[in-house]
Amino acid sequence: MNLRLIVSIAKSLLLARLKQTIVAAVGVTFSITMFVTLLGFMTGLNTMLDSLILNRTPHVRLFNDIKPLEVQPIDASGKFKGAYNFISSIKSGAGRKEIYNSGAIIQRINEDDRVLGLAPRINAPVFFNDGAIEITASINGIDVVEEMRLFHFNEYVTTGNPIDLKNVSNSIVLGKALAEKLLANIGDVVQLTTSQGERFPLKVVGYFESGLLDFDKTQAYASIGTVQKLLGKDKSYVTDLQVKLNDILLAPAVAKEYAILFQTDTEDIQTANSQFETGSRVRSIISYTVGITLLVVAGFGIYNILNMMIFEKMETIAILKATGFSGNDVKRIFMTIAMTIGVVGGLAGLLFGFLLSSLIDQIPFNTAALPTITTYPINYNIAYYIIGVTFALITTYFAGFFPARKAGKVDPVIIIRGK
Amino acid sequence: MSEIILESRSINKSFHDPVTVKILNDINFKVNKGEFVSVVGKSGCGKSTLLYILSTMDTDYEGELLIDNIKMTGKTEAELAHVRNEKIGFVFQFHYLLNEFSALKNVMLPGLKLGKHSEQEVEHRAMELMKKLSIDKLALKDANQLSGGEKQRVAIARALINDPDIIMGDEPTGNLDKKNSEIVFDILKQLTIEFKQTMLIVTHDPEFAGKTQRVIEMEDGRIIRQ
Numbered sequence: 001m002n003l004r005l006i007v008s009i010a011k012s013l014l015l016a017r018l019k020q021t022i023v024a025a026v027g028v029t030f031s032i033t034m035f036v037t038l039l040g041f042m043t044g045l046n047t048m049l050d051s052l053i054l055n056r057t058p059h060v061r062l063f064n065d066i067k068p069l070e071v072q073p074i075d076a077s078g079k080f081k082g083a084y085n086f087i088s089s090i091k092s093g094a095g096r097k098e099i100y101n102s103g104a105i106i107q108r109i110n111e112d113d114r115v116l117g118l119a120p121r122i123n124a125p126v127f128f129n130d131g132a133i134e135i136t137a138s139i140n141g142i143d144v145v146e147e148m149r150l151f152h153f154n155e156y157v158t159t160g161n162p163i164d165l166k167n168v169s170n171s172i173v174l175g176k177a178l179a180e181k182l183l184a185n186i187g188d189v190v191q192l193t194t195s196q197g198e199r200f201p202l203k204v205v206g207y208f209e210s211g212l213l214d215f216d217k218t219q220a221y222a223s224i225g226t227v228q229k230l231l232g233k234d235k236s237y238v239t240d241l242q243v244k245l246n247d248i249l250l251a252p253a254v255a256k257e258y259a260i261l262f263q264t265d266t267e268d269i270q271t272a273n274s275q276f277e278t279g280s281r282v283r284s285i286i287s288y289t290v291g292i293t294l295l296v297v298a299g300f301g302i303y304n305i306l307n308m309m310i311f312e313k314m315e316t317i318a319i320l321k322a323t324g325f326s327g328n329d330v331k332r333i334f335m336t337i338a339m340t341i342g343v344v345g346g347l348a349g350l351l352f353g354f355l356l357s358s359l360i361d362q363i364p365f366n367t368a369a370l371p372t373i374t375t376y377p378i379n380y381n382i383a384y385y386i387i388g389v390t391f392a393l394i395t396t397y398f399a400g401f402f403p404a405r406k407a408g409k410v411d412p413v414i415i416i417r418g419k
Numbered sequence: 420m421s422e423i424i425l426e427s428r429s430i431n432k433s434f435h436d437p438v439t440v441k442i443l444n445d446i447n448f449k450v451n452k453g454e455f456v457s458v459v460g461k462s463g464c465g466k467s468t469l470l471y472i473l474s475t476m477d478t479d480y481e482g483e484l485l486i487d488n489i490k491m492t493g494k495t496e497a498e499l500a501h502v503r504n505e506k507i508g509f510v511f512q513f514h515y516l517l518n519e520f521s522a523l524k525n526v527m528l529p530g531l532k533l534g535k536h537s538e539q540e541v542e543h544r545a546m547e548l549m550k551k552l553s554i555d556k557l558a559l560k561d562a563n564q565l566s567g568g569e570k571q572r573v574a575i576a577r578a579l580i581n582d583p584d585i586i587m588g589d590e591p592t593g594n595l596d597k598k599n600s601e602i603v604f605d606i607l608k609q610l611t612i613e614f615k616q617t618m619l620i621v622t623h624d625p626e627f628a629g630k631t632q633r634v635i636e637m638e639d640g641r642i643i644r645q
């Protein structure tokens with residue numbers, strides 16, 4: 001009906017109680033600000049921590065695990081059917097970590113159009129000889145160019161040029177922590193021993209920092225050819241094939257398919273990093289819980305202030321009703337007041353939330369663990385702003401609903417008689 | 420035969436708090452168009468109670484109420500609000516004005532609510548009425564800046580804004596001094612003469628009642644003379 005009249009009455013009532021109105025709106029503003037900032041910050045951190053893992057983790061990894069046969073010959077033999085096998089301490093067969101026929105597999109995978117790229121690797125245990133002391137570590141033979149393209153290898157090499165691994169023969173990039181242990185500077189030569197007992201000198205061309213100290217203490221990178229030489233293997237020797245897909249969600253299916261197709265072990269990223277997803281989800285749940293709690297508290301603030309306002313305005317309500325405003329009109333007037341508080345408070349909250357987020361975004365955040373990050377990460381996803389304002393409107397609607405209904409039910413006779 | 424504007428058919432009302440007490444007992448009367456009627460009676464005899472029923476604000480009664488020959492009894496709250504808006508002007512003893520608005524806006528509100536005329540027309544009509552009650556100078560003042568007599572005149576202007584069928588008043592002069600009472604009475608009187616405005620006014624003031632066309636006298640919830 002006459003919406004303009006209702007809005008103008010609501011406005012007059014609001015302005016007559018400006019201070020209370022502002023207090024109520026500030027409650028909403030505060031909670032929306034915190035909601036938006038908290039979610040932006042938390043998911044920013046989540047994305048950062050996830051990408052820490054996701055960027056350098058292959059979507060599907062092909063490898064050969066050394067393990068005993070699942071079906072032992074004795075089980076396959078018909079002779080012992082129905083008998084109980086209690087042979088223990090079974091040894092694995094002469095297992096090889098090598099992926100058989102790697103050339104054909106690489107070619108086949110590269111032809112798969114679900115695949116973004118593939119980087120072969122060799123992983124081998126070595127000892128670094130630091131005077132009399134031997135330090136155990138692991139050397140990774142990598143295809144530098146592909147590792148940089150697919151797994152951001154260059155981002156983790158904080159000192160030195162990663163491409164030197166390819167261009168300088170017999171070169172190595174050490175984990176920063178490992179290099180410190182070995183007192184190895186760039187250009188120095190470190191001595192390492194393979195598990196076969198062969199000793200090699202390699203030239204240090206860089207350090208890398210992965211963000212995980214334990215990892216940096218035990219890892220080193222060299223080109224795939226260098227490691228093949230180290231181990232005395234031929235050009236086709238690789239132990240891991242790291243596949244990056246166009247769509248990460250396909251990883252489990254592709255992993256299963258490749259396991260059958262290539263007769264190797266496979267692992268998909270979802271299985272390998274399930275704990276990270278859990279962590280992200282818990283952080284999101286916490287942020288939402290805190291945000292919604294704040295909103296509910298703000299809702300109670302609105303509820304109280306409206307109730308107080310209605311108590312004060314009983315006479316006004318009675319006169320409005322006596323002069324022809326229906327209970328519904330009165331209800332709408334107070335709903336308009338509530339929603340105005342919600343909308344104004346909510347929009348201000350979005351603005352302040354954005355400003356606060358931008359402020360946090362400026363705060364320097366330097367940690368050895370995350371060389372690519374310089375300030376606190378913030379996710380400016382519009383979805384949080386939409387969720388925030390939607391919740392603000394829903395809370396104010398309910399906070400306004402009950403007082404407004406009460407106002408609509410005020411009996412003018414009781415008020416007029418009571419004077 | 421003159422037209423009937425308000426009719427009460429065997430209206431009874433009891434309060435049940437804490438024991439049932441009958442306040443109104445078989446009230447029957449009619450008010451014709453253009454009549455200036457006063458209701459008198461001792462304090463506590465049920466005058467206000469009756470007026471709240473007649474003004475459709477109180478719906479908890481037995482019997483029937485007709486306004487402009489339309490039955491009000493049994494109508495919904497929203498329908499009754501519309502009837503009050505369109506057909507009834509109410510003047511209280513305590514000048515109930517909305518303090519959040521100017522005097523002019525107070526007069527205009529029921530007109531804006533009715534929505535029959537544009538805002539400019541309602542404002543124009545409100546100014547005319549206020550001029551007639553010589554309060555046009557106060558139009559833009561806040562309601563709480565006015566004196567009692569001025570407030571009551573604003574309330575009368577508000578009651579008139581929608582050209583109501585009947586104006587009801589519960590001791591509209593009860594809170595005013597003699598001079599202001601007379602001003603208000605003269606205004607009401609003038610309205611009946613000039614515009615044939617129907618009036619039903621509850622009063623304690625015998626002098627006031629004596630000057631009206633017709634007096635309904637109540638005692639203990641009954642009409643004893645009309």
Ligand SMILES: Nc1ncnc2c1ncn2[C@@H]1O[C@H](COP(=O)(O)OP(=O)(O)OP(=O)(O)O)[C@@H](O)[C@H]1O
Nearest residue numbers: 434435436442460461462463464465466467468469
């Ligand atoms: N809510 C109520 N509950 C119980 N009794 C009530 C209630 N309201 C009024 N009464 C009683 O009803 C009777 C009539 O009251 P009413 O206000 O109609 O009298 P009145 O004639 O207007 O009196 P006055 O001239 O003093 O204004 C009184 O005895 C009063 O005590």
Ligand SMILES: [Mg+2]
Nearest residue numbers: 466467468589
């Ligand atoms: Mg009374």
